[in-house]
Amino acid sequence: MAILVDDVQLAVVGLGYWGPNLVRCAVEVEGARVKAVCDRSTTALAKLARRYPSVGGTQDLARLLEDPDIDGILLATPVSTHYELGKRCLEAGKHVMIEKPLASTVEECKELIDLAEERGLVLMPGHTFLYSPPVVKVKELLSTGELGELYFGTSSRVNLGIHQGDVSVVKDLAPHDFSILLYWLGRPDFVRAIGRAAIVPETIDVVFIDMGFPGGCLVHVELSWLAPTKLRRTVLVGSEKMMVYEDTSSEQVRIFDRGAELMEPQTFGEFQLSYRSGDILTPRLDAEEPLRLEVEDFVGAIVNGVQPRSNATLGLDVVRLIEATELSLEYNSAPVFVDPSLDGRRAVPDRRRSAAGMPIVQPPAA
Numbered sequence: 001m002a003i004l005v006d007d008v009q010l011a012v013v014g015l016g017y018w019g020p021n022l023v024r025c026a027v028e029v030e031g032a033r034v035k036a037v038c039d040r041s042t043t044a045l046a047k048l049a050r051r052y053p054s055v056g057g058t059q060d061l062a063r064l065l066e067d068p069d070i071d072g073i074l075l076a077t078p079v080s081t082h083y084e085l086g087k088r089c090l091e092a093g094k095h096v097m098i099e100k101p102l103a104s105t106v107e108e109c110k111e112l113i114d115l116a117e118e119r120g121l122v123l124m125p126g127h128t129f130l131y132s133p134p135v136v137k138v139k140e141l142l143s144t145g146e147l148g149e150l151y152f153g154t155s156s157r158v159n160l161g162i163h164q165g166d167v168s169v170v171k172d173l174a175p176h177d178f179s180i181l182l183y184w185l186g187r188p189d190f191v192r193a194i195g196r197a198a199i200v201p202e203t204i205d206v207v208f209i210d211m212g213f214p215g216g217c218l219v220h221v222e223l224s225w226l227a228p229t230k231l232r233r234t235v236l237v238g239s240e241k242m243m244v245y246e247d248t249s250s251e252q253v254r255i256f257d258r259g260a261e262l263m264e265p266q267t268f269g270e271f272q273l274s275y276r277s278g279d280i281l282t283p284r285l286d287a288e289e290p291l292r293l294e295v296e297d298f299v300g301a302i303v304n305g306v307q308p309r310s311n312a313t314l315g316l317d318v319v320r321l322i323e324a325t326e327l328s329l330e331y332n333s334a335p336v337f338v339d340p341s342l343d344g345r346r347a348v349p350d351r352r353r354s355a356a357g358m359p360i361v362q363p364p365a366a
């Protein structure tokens with residue numbers, strides 16, 4: 001295949017479980033070319049070289065950073081390396097897409113964002129679900145107000161998954177739900193969580209997270225690497241309609257014209273409910289691969305100097321929610337406010353108990 005001079009030249013770093021998927025998608029993106037890959041492991045490099053013989057391979061990231069032809073780097077290394085490696089890429093003048101989550105702490109994310117802004121570079125977290133056709137369809141439903149006032153939502157992301165070496169199930173799986181919920185509903189006011197380390201001591205592998213959004217919508221998220229079957233299911237209940245999004249189903253989005261309404265009381269003190277049980281609609285969805293769309297968006301952002309849909313501000317909010325969840329876990333499931341003005345001095349719950357038995361969160365000092 002001819003290489004066009006204007007092609008954006010990419011390199012993929014990290015060829016473990018996820019990185020090869022990025023390579024596979026990146027080679028298909030029009031206007032881009034995968035020039036090189038990098039991994040510390042020679043076995044991973046050799047495996048990739050068999051599949052993509054024209055792509056160069058190295059064990060040393062510095063070699064890619066010195067290469068003036070490489071415009072953008074896709075980082076698929078463990079979470080604990082995101083900040084350090086992302087920073088090195090930006091300092092070398094490379095646009096960078098970092099797999100989720102953007103970094104381990106809010107402070108690290110902010111540093112990366114400032115660095116990218118100073119240098120006029122694209123910094124993109126890899127929140128793949130924002131490119132998933134069912135997720136985009138639900139965003140449309142919410143934008144047009146089809147579900148009405150949103151009352152609450154529930155989400156399950158569980159399976160017998162791989163225990164990650166460097167993170168808990170919160171950092172591994174919550175970025176998916178947090179990024180989707182931020183995209184759909186904006187930033188929640190508070191988060192509270194309960195969890196346990198069932199298998200590996202100190203590594204939380206099951207967590208239940210509650211979130212309260214402005215306007216009163218409540219969302220419950222259940223995450224676990226321990227479950228008999230794989231479940232990826234989100235339900236949203238609105239005043240007009242209800243919606244089920246099931247990623248593993250052949251009908252990924254179903255909209256239910258169902259609900260309950262309180263009638264005007266006929267006599268004093270007598271309440272009556274009217275139930276509606278109408279049609280179920282399954283919207284048609286595009287059969288696009290989200291990861292390819294994500295890499296396309298990264299390349300488009302480099303070429304056109306625009307923000308990708310999965311942008312660094314959203315990536316920062318995801319990490320803010322992770323930190324709030326971890327703080328709540330540390331403090332007996334107390335609710336923790338997520339307002340960005342509290343960064344660095346997030347409300348620390350005290351040990352007193354409310355009447356309902358919940359620890360009380362001290363309002364932050366103004």
Ligand SMILES: NC(=O)c1ccc[n+]([C@@H]2O[C@H](COP(=O)([O-])OP(=O)(O)OC[C@H]3O[C@@H](n4cnc5c(N)ncnc54)[C@H](O)[C@@H]3O)[C@@H](O)[C@H]2O)c1
Pocket residue numbers: 013014015016017018019038039040041044059061075076077078079081085099100101126127128172
């Ligand atoms: N978007 C998604 O749906 C999705 C799915 C799975 C994983 N991920 C993300 O992808 C990232 C990688 O996860 P994984 O499961 O593939 O991890 P992994 O441990 O399987 O692979 C990581 C690879 O990075 C390499 N590596 C580590 N440090 C390096 C360095 N300094 N230079 C070069 N190579 C280095 C390792 O040798 C390894 O091959 C994580 O951030 C994870 O959250 C995203």
